[in-house]
């Protein structure tokens with residue numbers, strides 16, 4: 001692959017923190033080396049802090065964010081269980097698809113793209129579901145949904161349903177408080193606000209969800225009972241399950257160290273300030289923001305492509321002449337919306353000014 005040094009401001013991978021990149025280049029350790037197992041334990045401990053949880057079962061799964069989604073449905077839903085899924089974008093759609101493949105009776109609650117999940121409608125969708133799932137930060141639309149309110153409403157009704165949150169684009173970018181909110185199962189991905197390359201899915205399970213897990217999920221690789229034996233020795237001692245992606249875990253360990261050294265509050269504030277300045281700058285350029293006001297993610301801004309402007313051409317000029325990647329819209333908004341990410345290492349004012357000035361020039365504004 002050509003060594004092109006892009007500024008990655010799309011919805012996909014962002015530029016990793018330098019500490020994460022350096023760790024990838026460090027000498028490799030064996031996956032059962034005591035030093036690696038120490039790094040793995042510390043990575044899980046650091047993940048607990050970033051998730052805001054004391055959940056014993058908090059670990060990085062091998063695979064991208066979608067593997068977290070698969071693991072959630074494989075381990076906590078039995079065929080025939082009713083699952084309520086909030087759909088307000090592409091990743092809610094994916095939840096519906098994955099839940100159905102594991103045999104769930106899916107009750108989907110559709111929302112207009114660009115709007116957050118409506119808690120009352122989620123609650124009214126079914127009186128006693130097994131699980132209620134929603135996406136915290138919808139990367140396809142740039143919308144934040146109120147997972148705290150959803151979890152409070154679901155658990156306030158009865159003790160039957162588990163709450164599942166997709167935190168792929170939220171973890172380490174905006175507040176996530178798994179224990180405080182009462183979320184039972186959550187997953188993320190390393191390539192967004194965590195500031196690592198794609199390849200791991202941080203995952204966390206509450207004690208209540210663990211009690212209700214599927215004993216023999218229809219997957220060997222993602223069976224949390226088996227993975228737990230390797231990651232935390234929870235089945236009576238550490239035994240081999242699969243060869244851990246040691247370099248990726250070392251990289252995540254380093255990025256989490258960086259985030260925690262900066263402080264979670266400071267990291268969230270850095271994302272907030274960068275997102276606010278980007279929105280202000282886009283409006284100053286005469287552009288219209290897409291996501292519903294009051295629910296906009298600082299780490300992923302959606303903006304409408306002005307009338308008469310060729311979306312793909314602008315993105316191509318930014319990429320080829322300025323080395324800046326921004327994303328196209330998703331689904332029906334593929335050519336009418338741009339998505340600009342400011343995640344992790346890129347949640348900085350210098351990145352904001354860079355993309356704003358390049359965009360102004362390309363648009364002739």
Ligand code: PLP
Nearest residue numbers: 064065066091137139168169189
């Ligand atoms: N959920 C959300 C909100 C996402 O943004 C993504 C990816 O962008 C995924 C799930 C799937 O993650 P991955 O592409 O890493 O498998």
